[in-house]
Amino acid sequence: xxxxxxxxxxxxxxxxxxxxxxxxxxxxxxxxxxxxxxxxxxxxxxxxxxxxxxxxxxxxxxxxxxxxxxxxxxxxxxxxxxxxxxxxxxxxxxxxxxxxxxxxx
Numbered sequence: 001x002x003x004x005x006x007x008x009x010x011x012x013x014x015x016x017x018x019x020x021x022x023x024x025x026x027x028x029x030x031x032x033x034x035x036x037x038x039x040x041x042x043x044x045x046x047x048x049x050x051x052x053x054x055x056x057x058x059x060x061x062x063x064x065x066x067x068x069x070x071x072x073x074x075x076x077x078x079x080x081x082x083x084x085x086x087x088x089x090x091x092x093x094x095x096x097x098x099x100x101x102x103x104x105x
Contacts, residue, residue: 001052002073002091003028003061009078009086010057013042017059020044025060027051027076028067028088038070040088 005013017024027045032040047053051062067074073091078084 001054001063001071003054003056004091005059005061006075006077009076010059012013012078012086013059014075017044023060024058025062028063028076030060030066030070033070037066037090040067040071040074040090042076042086042088050059074085091102 013026014024015046017026022044025045025047027043029041029043031041032039047060047062048064052068053060053062053065055061061074062078063074071090075089075091077087077089079087
């Protein structure tokens, strides 16, 4: 799995890790699935045996098969406008079909 991280995002992730005295590792996970694709999140966690693992800069990123199922690569950015925070997107999103599940709110 390809993982791209902007310089600002790496700095913000590293600051957070150090603030909580954690290992230099971050989990990428699927937060929810919508008709437009998967929404991803980041969490401080431990690496599991079946995780895909990749080191980018000073940080090791890892994800389970769910992330790989819904993405062909992840890009992590940090923005300050319109709201400040992380933006985690699939580089090449997997296509979805809408079945009128009413999941898009």
